[in-house]
Amino acid sequence: MQNDLCEPVFNNEKKKIRGNRSPCSPSRVLHIRQIPNGVTGTEIISLGLPFGKVTNLLMLRGKGQAFLEMASVDAAVSMVNYYTPAAPHLHNQPVYVQYSNYKELRIDNQPNQTRSQATLQGVNAVQHGNLGCALAAEGGALPSHTSVLRIVVENVVYPITLDILYQIFSKFGFVLKIVMFHKNNQFQALLQYADPVNAYYAKMALDGHSIYTGCCTLRIDFSKLTNLTVKYNNDKSRDFTRIDFPVIDGQRTLEAPFAPQNTIFPSYAGPPGFAPALGFPQGAGPSVPPVPGALGSVTVTTSAAPGPMTLPGIPGNSVLLVSNLNPEAITPYGLFILFGVYGDVHRVKIMFKKRGIALVQMADAAQAQLAINYLNGQRLYGRVMHATLSKYQTIQLPREGQEDKGLTKDYSNSPLHRFKNPCSKNFHNIFPPSATLHLSNIPPSVTLDDLKNLFTSKGSTVKGFKFFQKDCKMALIQLGSVEEAVHALIELHNHDFGENQHLRVSFSKSTI
Numbered sequence: 001m002q003n004d005l006c007e008p009v010f011n012n013e014k015k016k017i018r019g020n021r022s023p024c025s026p027s028r029v030l031h032i033r034q035i036p037n038g039v040t041g042t043e044i045i046s047l048g049l050p051f052g053k054v055t056n057l058l059m060l061r062g063k064g065q066a067f068l069e070m071a072s073v074d075a076a077v078s079m080v081n082y083y084t085p086a087a088p089h090l091h092n093q094p095v096y097v098q099y100s101n102y103k104e105l106r107i108d109n110q111p112n113q114t115r116s117q118a119t120l121q122g123v124n125a126v127q128h129g130n131l132g133c134a135l136a137a138e139g140g141a142l143p144s145h146t147s148v149l150r151i152v153v154e155n156v157v158y159p160i161t162l163d164i165l166y167q168i169f170s171k172f173g174f175v176l177k178i179v180m181f182h183k184n185n186q187f188q189a190l191l192q193y194a195d196p197v198n199a200y201y202a203k204m205a206l207d208g209h210s211i212y213t214g215c216c217t218l219r220i221d222f223s224k225l226t227n228l229t230v231k232y233n234n235d236k237s238r239d240f241t242r243i244d245f246p247v248i249d250g251q252r253t254l255e256a257p258f259a260p261q262n263t264i265f266p267s268y269a270g271p272p273g274f275a276p277a278l279g280f281p282q283g284a285g286p287s288v289p290p291v292p293g294a295l296g297s298v299t300v301t302t303s304a305a306p307g308p309m310t311l312p313g314i315p316g317n318s319v320l321l322v323s324n325l326n327p328e329a330i331t332p333y334g335l336f337i338l339f340g341v342y343g344d345v346h347r348v349k350i351m352f353k354k355r356g357i358a359l360v361q362m363a364d365a366a367q368a369q370l371a372i373n374y375l376n377g378q379r380l381y382g383r384v385m386h387a388t389l390s391k392y393q394t395i396q397l398p399r400e401g402q403e404d405k406g407l408t409k410d411y412s413n414s415p416l417h418r419f420k421n422p423c424s425k426n427f428h429n430i431f432p433p434s435a436t437l438h439l440s441n442i443p444p445s446v447t448l449d450d451l452k453n454l455f456t457s458k459g460s461t462v463k464g465f466k467f468f469q470k471d472c473k474m475a476l477i478q479l480g481s482v483e484e485a486v487h488a489l490i491e492l493h494n495h496d497f498g499e500n501q502h503l504r505v506s507f508s509k510s511t512i
Contacts, residue, residue: 026481028076029056029100032066036091043090044068046204047097048079056105069105072511074435077482082432085377085386089208147176147193148223149203156187157215162238164211165189172205173198177228179237192228318346318368320360321390326381327355332409334490335360337416341489341506342374342430343367344417347395350407360387361395363419374432379483416494431509435463435485438508439475443501451477458491460484464512478512 032044041059044066048054056069070076080097087094149169153160162178169175174194181188193199199222207220230239322335332348335358339345344363351357362368368389376387398404411417418426429438439451452462461480468474479485485507493505 025099026073026077026080027099027101027103028070028073029102029105030068030070030076030079031098031100032068033064033096033098034093035064035066035095036093037064039090039095041066043204046201047083047088047090047095048075058105067100067102067105074482074511078432078434081377081482092208146222146224146226147196147199148225148228149191149193149199150221150223151189151191152219153187153189153211154217154219155210155215158212160187160211160216162235165191166238166240168206168211169193169202172202176241177230177237177239179228179230181236190223190225190228317389317393318362318365319390319392319395320362320368320371320387322358322360323356323386324383325350325356325358325385326383329381330355330358332358332407336409336411336414337490337493338380338486339371339375340416340418342371344419345414346410346412347397348409348411349395352404352407355407359390359392359395367419370430374430378433378486380486426506429506429509431507433482433486434507434509434511435480435482436476436478436508436511437485437489438506438510439477440473440504440506441502442473442475443497443499444472446497451475454492454495455479455488458488460488466512476508476510476512 030048032047035044041057044059045054045057045068048068048070053071053075054068055071056067058067060066070079076099080099083097087096089095151165160180162180165178165180166175169191172193175191176194177190177192179190193202203220203222206218208218210217230237233239320339330350332350335348335350336345339348339360339362344367345360346363347359347361349359351359360371362371372387372389375385378385395408397410398408418424442451448465448467452465455462455477461484462477463480464476464478466476468476479488489505489507492503495503495505497503
């Protein structure tokens with residue numbers, strides 16, 4: 001079978017699909033290729049669920065392909081933007097996600113699609129926390145109905161601590177207990193969730209991924225155990241429900257038991273306690289799945305410790321190398337505002353001789369990884385931006401008399417930092433770039449038409465707008481594309497309405 005960048009060439013499979021064809025452009029129908037044998041419809045659907053509602057599924061099992069239809073183009077764009085830099089893995093093999101030529105997926109009532117459609121219907125059961133119903137649609141069940149995972153970490157280059165495992169896996173639900181040990185010259189751990197649903201999602205999302213780029217790879221299976229026994233809270237074992245346990249050989253870093261986080265997807269009512277994966281904020285719910293191939297560091301907000309909690313001992317630095325920028329449009333301030341959505345930007349430097357390349361220094365390594373996770377592969381001023389960690393540890397300011405033309409800026413003391421206050425609500429409201437923006441700090445004198453005209457004056461196409469019913473200082477505005485919204489955020493965040501009232505703009509998890 002021959003594949004182009006948009007669509008596979010079918011033989012009789014084309015007869016099973018009817019839809020409005022379009023050029024290779026963003027579509028809510030996605031083509032997923034190189035699917036390993038044995039991958040289920042539930043696993044295919046799981047690739048799309050973090051980005052929004054999945055409305056249709058076509059499995060081409062004999063060809064290792066599938067089509068997934070999302071409820072909106074924005075959800076599909078977010079999914080493609082996320083998976084393009086690094087392919088997701090199913091059954092330890094990469095699969096590839098791209099736009100389909102179809103705008104809509106309509107499946108004939110073919111016998112070989114009955115199972116896929118039953119799986120899609122099973123998602124409704126998952127939305128109410130009943131994973132067993134969804135798996136039953138696949139003809140399977142939760143292995144041993146266990147909430148205990150067996151974790152093997154391969155290629156251990158950097159130390160793996162109990163706290164690192166806790167922060168990785170607690171993003172998927174309430175972790176009760178962890179026990180770490182070495183067996184057969186391998187680092188292993190057993191981890192118990194409060195609910196088998198959380199264990200299932202953690203395994204599905206994290207198996208085969210690496211904690212750090214190129215090393216510390218997770219291999220995850222369900223354990224035969226149904227309950228872990230922990231006698232002491234120390235560096236190798238911990239019961240997070242028993243703060244009365246003695247602490248041996250080390251201090252307990254988590255001083256209180258954690259209540260389950262009833263987090264949900266922005267447009268998908270998932271199981272209680274299902275939280276976002278590494279590199280993404282906990283609180284309002286996940287927006288994207290874990291970073292394929294490199295989980296990176298994490299900023300977490302928990303009920304016991306408000307504000308960011310950075311993993312100890314994470315290698316790497318806080319300086320990003322940002323490339324493929326549009327030299328005619330990009331400015332240090334624009335990068336400061338955009339990257340400032342995901343952390344406090346201290347310095348920005350656009351290369352003097354290569355204006356399409358810049359360095360961005362974040363407050364810490366966790367924020368740097370967060371910015372990479374969300375912004376790498378995002379379109380900015382007509383180009384697909386690339387973001388990765390730089391070899392530099394800091395951005396040097398130009399020496400006195402050195403020609404710079406204003407391309408290096410220090411924002412260390414900027415009043416526009418979103419995360420200076422460790423208890424800020426901003427930690428709970430970090431979402432991937434989307435076509436819908438959240439506006440706040442709107443003065444009472446500013447009308448709907450005023451805001452529409454403001455965004456239109458910056459080249460945006462306003463497709464929807466609504467004020468919050470209980471607070472007219474806040475509103476949602478939906479623009480023509482994700483790229484338009486990125487440009488508008490750069491242009492209009494901190495817009496001065498006069499009388500010391502400035503507009504606040506961020507990406508929204510909602511749609512209008």
